Amino acid sequence: MNTQNAIAELDTKHGILIDGSAHGASRTFEVHDPATGLVIAEVADGTVADAESAVDAAHRAFGDWAASSPRQRSEILRRVYELMLADTDRLVALICAENGKSQADARAEVGYAAEFFRWFSEEAVRTDGVYGISPAGGTRTLVTHKPVGVAALVTPWNFPAAMATRKIAPALAAGCTVVLKPAAETPLTALAIAAILSAAGVPDGVVNVVPTTDAAAVVSAWLADDRVRKVSFTGSTGVGRVLLKQAADRIVNASMELGGNAPFVVTADADVAAAVQGAMVAKYRGGGQACTAANRFYVHAAVVDEFVARFSAEVSALRVGPAADPASQIGPLVSARAAERVAAAIESAVADGAVIAAAAETPDDGWFVAPTVLTGVAPDAAIIADEIFGPVAPVVVWETEDDLLRWVNDTEYGLAAYIYAGRLQDALRLAESFDAGMVGINRGIVSDPSAPFGGMKQSGLGREGARDGLHEFQETQYFSVEF
Secondary structure, three states: OOHHHHHHOOOHHHOEEEOOEEEOOOOEEEEEOOOOOOEEEEEEOOOHHHHHHHHHHHHHHHHHHHHOOHHHHHHHHHHHHHHHHHOHHHHHHHHHHHHOOOHHHHHHHHHHHHHHHHHHHHHOOOOOOEEEEOOOOOEEEEEEEEEOOEEEEEOOOOOOOHHHHHHHHHHHHHOOOEEEEOOOOOOHHHHHHHHHHHHOOOOOOOEEEOOOOOHHHHHHHHHHOOOEEEEEEEOOHHHHHHHHHHHHHHOOEEEEEOOOOEEEEEOOOOOHHHHHHHHHHHHHHHHHOOOOOEEEEEEEOOOHHHHHHHHHHHHHOOOEOOOOOOOOOEOOOOOHHHHHHHHHHHHHHHHOOOEEEEEOOOOOOOOOOOOEEEEOOOOOOHHHHOOOOOOEEEEEEEOOHHHHHHHHHOOOEEOEEEEEOOOHHHHHHHHOOOOOOEEEEOOOOOOOOOOOEOOEEOOEEOOEOHHHHHHOOEEEEEEEEEO
16 A cells, blocks of 8 residues: 555544544654655644543543443454454555564564454453352352453554554453553554554544653653553563552552563574574564564574574575565664664674674665674673664574573563574473573564463563453452352
8 A cells, every 4th residue: 555645544633532533732743764764744742631531531431341241342353353454555554654664574563463353352252250169168259350440551663553452452352441652653553553443343432542752741641540540561671660660659550561682592403594594583573673582692602603604694685675665674773763772782792892794785874774693792791781672683602501591591681582402302491491481492483462472570560462461451359159
């Protein structure tokens, strides 16, 4: 679909969606194409007053939506799934335009994002509970679940479709209503998904969207509102800490999917060719701009030369360019600041002794950073300690498992990890020693709507996806019944 037409359909200057109606604002903010730096849209810039109006609408709609039958919610969510798939081309165009990822990556994201509506349409009707006899006898215990209430959802720019649907779908399945603040870099996809939700039959007020450049004020207003009983945030650990402190003031139910520093381990007996293919996905999908992206590579000394040679050949051959070119495999980073930060990390690593083993060619214009492989990296190098969030793969050589496990777990993060090993038993044994909520074993991707997504340590609280994701938007209630 033509990108300009896709954006024009959204009426972005009236992009604040409250109670089923589109609203403008006294000011707008610009959305840029990362491949060119050009402005592609002006979006209504929501205020605290808009945030409060969104809660008003969500609160009014909550009673009826929570009382609707699981089957009714299920069928609406299933229609959202079908409409998203039918609208794939338009969503791909929007993601490419505002995020910059390749057409292939954007198309994969749309399929993944839509799947959350199908999965939770099925989970909505799988209501669970417990009935039992109390140990002392004489009473019966009934355990059930109810929707937590109005939920504030805060999503990042790196997966503008999937991060929204991963929260909206379980919230609606549970019977909650929501207020959503998409990232200011990528609000267009969220507005398109909101329109799809309405077309599928989601009642007015159940989903409200407030794009804004004043994220701190808008989200703080939501957390201070007695009617908001849930916050679900995906973003940096630093911002997550701030939101948790605010949530603590009113004991708001909080889910946090925060930063990562994923290790990618290759053992001495691993299938090196398979490990390289897994590394290409784990590192370079979305240009490395994912919290689950492989951030540091630990390759056994027995296979490091072969791995680096194969990996470097693949990386050097990557086609880097704007998403407008269907042949592009890697797009730009999301902003000039992001590109400058990652380029500086490469320069700093080289100054500290790392060697650039491979780097792909990049266009001269736009916010591009060359996909890069670094060797000669020390286990305690700064580029190992920090989340890169870009297309850079630092390789560390390991020989003993004691060293490996110490290096792998020497981080405040614990979101994802990857391991390639010849024997499954060895892979599982090592994986069980990783402080990570998700481990890809002989595969370079861990995300799946049917699996619990989330991390340990300072990578967050709670889980998204699977039945766990539904429970994040429910309160457990039990009845003690005289018998």
